[in-house]
Amino acid sequence: MNLKQLAHMLALSQTTVSRALNGYPEVNEETRRRVMDAAKRHGYRPNPSARRLATGKSGMIGYVLPTGAAVDIDPHFVEFLSGLGDYARSHELDLVLSPADADDQETTYRRIVANRQVDAVYISSPRPQDSRVALVSTLGIPFLVHGRSEGFDFDYPYLDIDNEGAFHEAARLLIQLGHRRLALINGDDRETFAIHRERGVRRALAASGLSLGERHVCSVVMTEENGYRATRRLLEEGDAPTAIACSSLIMALGVVRAVRDLGLTIPGDVSLIAHDDVFPWLKPENFSVPLSTTRSSIRLAGARVAERLAARISGLEEGARGEVWPVDLVVRGSVAGAPA
Amino acid sequence: MNLKQLAHMLALSQTTVSRALNGYPEVNEETRRRVMDAAKRHGYRPNPSARRLATGKSGMIGYVLPTGAAVDIDPHFVEFLSGLGDYARSHELDLVLSPADADDQETTYRRIVANRQVDAVYISSPRPQDSRVALVSTLGIPFLVHGRSEGFDFDYPYLDIDNEGAFHEAARLLIQLGHRRLALINGDDRETFAIHRERGVRRALAASGLSLGERHVCSVVMTEENGYRATRRLLEEGDAPTAIACSSLIMALGVVRAVRDLGLTIPGDVSLIAHDDVFPWLKPENFSVPLSTTRSSIRLAGARVAERLAARISGLEEGARGEVWPVDLVVRGSVAGAPA
DNA sequence: AGAGTCTTCCAAAGCGCTTTGGCTTTTCCG
DNA sequence: CGGAAAAGCCAAAGCGCTTTGGAAGACTCT
Numbered sequence: 001m002n003l004k005q006l007a008h009m010l011a012l013s014q015t016t017v018s019r020a021l022n023g024y025p026e027v028n029e030e031t032r033r034r035v036m037d038a039a040k041r042h043g044y045r046p047n048p049s050a051r052r053l054a055t056g057k058s059g060m061i062g063y064v065l066p067t068g069a070a071v072d073i074d075p076h077f078v079e080f081l082s083g084l085g086d087y088a089r090s091h092e093l094d095l096v097l098s099p100a101d102a103d104d105q106e107t108t109y110r111r112i113v114a115n116r117q118v119d120a121v122y123i124s125s126p127r128p129q130d131s132r133v134a135l136v137s138t139l140g141i142p143f144l145v146h147g148r149s150e151g152f153d154f155d156y157p158y159l160d161i162d163n164e165g166a167f168h169e170a171a172r173l174l175i176q177l178g179h180r181r182l183a184l185i186n187g188d189d190r191e192t193f194a195i196h197r198e199r200g201v202r203r204a205l206a207a208s209g210l211s212l213g214e215r216h217v218c219s220v221v222m223t224e225e226n227g228y229r230a231t232r233r234l235l236e237e238g239d240a241p242t243a244i245a246c247s248s249l250i251m252a253l254g255v256v257r258a259v260r261d262l263g264l265t266i267p268g269d270v271s272l273i274a275h276d277d278v279f280p281w282l283k284p285e286n287f288s289v290p291l292s293t294t295r296s297s298i299r300l301a302g303a304r305v306a307e308r309l310a311a312r313i314s315g316l317e318e319g320a321r322g323e324v325w326p327v328d329l330v331v332r333g334s335v336a337g338a339p340a
Numbered sequence: 341m342n343l344k345q346l347a348h349m350l351a352l353s354q355t356t357v358s359r360a361l362n363g364y365p366e367v368n369e370e371t372r373r374r375v376m377d378a379a380k381r382h383g384y385r386p387n388p389s390a391r392r393l394a395t396g397k398s399g400m401i402g403y404v405l406p407t408g409a410a411v412d413i414d415p416h417f418v419e420f421l422s423g424l425g426d427y428a429r430s431h432e433l434d435l436v437l438s439p440a441d442a443d444d445q446e447t448t449y450r451r452i453v454a455n456r457q458v459d460a461v462y463i464s465s466p467r468p469q470d471s472r473v474a475l476v477s478t479l480g481i482p483f484l485v486h487g488r489s490e491g492f493d494f495d496y497p498y499l500d501i502d503n504e505g506a507f508h509e510a511a512r513l514l515i516q517l518g519h520r521r522l523a524l525i526n527g528d529d530r531e532t533f534a535i536h537r538e539r540g541v542r543r544a545l546a547a548s549g550l551s552l553g554e555r556h557v558c559s560v561v562m563t564e565e566n567g568y569r570a571t572r573r574l575l576e577e578g579d580a581p582t583a584i585a586c587s588s589l590i591m592a593l594g595v596v597r598a599v600r601d602l603g604l605t606i607p608g609d610v611s612l613i614a615h616d617d618v619f620p621w622l623k624p625e626n627f628s629v630p631l632s633t634t635r636s637s638i639r640l641a642g643a644r645v646a647e648r649l650a651a652r653i654s655g656l657e658e659g660a661r662g663e664v665w666p667v668d669l670v671v672r673g674s675v676a677g678a679p680a
Numbered sequence: 681a682g683a684g685t686c687t688t689c690c691a692a693a694g695c696g697c698t699t700t701g702g703c704t705t706t707t708c709c710g
Numbered sequence: 711c712g713g714a715a716a717a718g719c720c721a722a723a724g725c726g727c728t729t730t731g732g733a734a735g736a737c738t739c740t
Contacts, residue, residue, distance in 0.1 A: 012689080013691075014728090049389060054726080085405050094438045095438075097435045253593070281563040353720045387697070394696080394699080
């Protein structure tokens with residue numbers, strides 16, 4: 001059932017039917033009702049390919065997925081996706097993932113924009129002066145950054161959590177508990193979120209006349225194994241920290257294992273606070289010692305990103321609005337006063 | 341730059357240019373070269389929307405993503421996606437995720453097929469007599485099932501791993517080591533993979549005149565917490581198992597924690613084998629006691645699914661070929677002889 | 681009543697590609 | 711050398727929708 005047929009059986013022109021369906025004003029309300037009614041009754045659905053060819057709009061949002069033999073998609077992605085889906089589902093928005101060589105995403109961005117494959121894109125895990133942000137904003141497609149970039153002479157729309165504030169709070173708590181030597185096991189510090197977290201920790205330390213030791217901060221891919229290794233290194237050297245802030249729950253697993261392997265305890269010998277993106281399959285309260293966390297649901301962020309993207313597509317949201325969500329500090333058993 | 345312009349500047353008709361580009365035979369090789377050359381030089385790329393309207397082909401593969409407030413996307417999905425991306429990237433295949441209410445995916449399948457949004461779809465986590473498989477095969481769109489369904493009077497193409505064989509081997513090993521009371525902590529047993537795993541364990545037990553105790557098998561969503569709870573329950577009741585087979589590494593985290601909480605040890609008091617889909621961020625060899633596993637890379641499966649889907653789209657693969665991958669049994673420290 | 685203004689609808693022109701059917705040229709072969 | 715077959719190319723008709731530029735009729739206003 002296509003427009004032509006529908007128009008014919010209503011004895012109307014395609015124009016009128018199209019306009020009636022798309023809510024244009026120049027059609028009689030009574031006629032519109034008739035059209036809407038018939039459309040529903042016959043299950044008419046406009047062919048998206050045709051509509052797309054005519055309008056250039058696709059009703060899909062895009063994401064360029066960095067891939068490569070040595071590239072692993074972040075497990076956080078799936079939770080983000082859940083959120084995105086939550087919103088998209090109820091708005092018949094589809095998401096198209098365009099896999100790209102992690103080292104050459106530009107080609108893919110240009111392709112999906114030139115092809116008008118999607119109405120908007122989002123960018124995640126941005127770095128300072130991220131070339132994708134610059135690219136996409138010159139390409140002139142609606143977009144939203146999940147996270148923040150830095151160092152541009154222009155503004156851009158983003159949704160981020162207050163990473164700096166979160167880790168500032170976490171560090172401040174540890175300092176209040178008497179800890180003087182903190183360590184930070186961070187994610188990839190070429191990414192802004194990691195930079196912000198480090199900044200938060202440093203600021204808290206500085207406020208008490210302390211600082212983050214050269215060897216007390218490390219930046220690694222967030223795996224359990226890396227959490228373990230980093231912790232071993234930290235605790236086996238002299239000047240070992242008495243408290244650790246850790247950028248992910250997955251690494252925290254490794255931290256816990258390392259502490260145990262060394263015959264130490266949490267929080268007796270070392271206090272631990274990790275960032276929790278809220279996974280359904282791994283909860284901080286279920287760690288052998290319940291984990292204190294800075295918590296922010298990445299799933300909710302996904303839903304919000306979809307919502308704002310939809311708003312930008314339809315012109316409801318404009319400009320370069322940045323949105324920063326506060327992060328909860330949840331104190332559980334893994335922190336205690338510094339050992340004597 | 342569109343076909344028309346390109347044709348005009350080559351002083352050829354659109355027909356010829358189109359045919360030259362698409363490899364049709366009725367065009368002079370010399371002409372073809374000229375066309376290809378000019379196309380490349382001017383960076384001509386056919387507009388996919390237009391091509392799609394004309395041919396009905398979209399160059400994308402689809403996946404209906406079950407979502408809902410109470411629905412969490414499986415973290416395995418992200419690894420599968422990495423694999424899919426590995427293949428898709430080099431073939432300019434995009435993946436479109438269509439979020440759907442988990443309880444009504446049919447509508448969405450019908451929509452994406454009717455709209456010709458994608459050239460093929462894949463289905464994952466199938467159940468016996470999965471309605472999606474039946475639906476999709478009547479809708480007549482190329483598809484592939486990742487996993488297996490059962491109980492149909494027709495065949496369908498799939499890619500699965502030998503879940504039954506894997507768990508049969510695992511159980512057999514445990515039995516050989518003298519274990520008599522095995523337990524299985526399984527995933528959702530409405531899904532075929534879980535059924536097959538249980539079948540494998542039962543078959544191994546039966547071969548030695550043993551059986552799986554009524555209360556020694558449980559089916560839960562695969563989270564750390566559920567692994568923990570299941571293990572507590574198993575070990576605290578009378579008739580506790582001396583060996584556990586577990587369907588995921590994530591649940592295995594919970595198993596390990598529970599065993600430790602009870603003051604027991606692995607493998608002294610209880611042996612453990614888990615299934616490992618091969619995550620980069622959580623490795624069985626890094627468990628406090630290195631974990632024995634049945635191993636199969638879900639990432640490789642993702643790549644293979646994409647490859648076969650592409651083959652089916654282009655007509656290179658036909659029929660209902662089923663492909664079952666063997667699973668490695670990797671023995672590490674978490675298994676030992678049964679306690680006296 | 682005539683001019684101007686809405687309101688409501690329509691015919692037709694795209695959007696950019698593929699593909700059908702046909703028209704010239706070449707090539708082949710007896 | 712003549713006729714058939716093959717090769718090489720083209721014009722034009724879709725694919726199904728949106729949108730431009732009117733046109734006809736109904737209303738308003740002076």
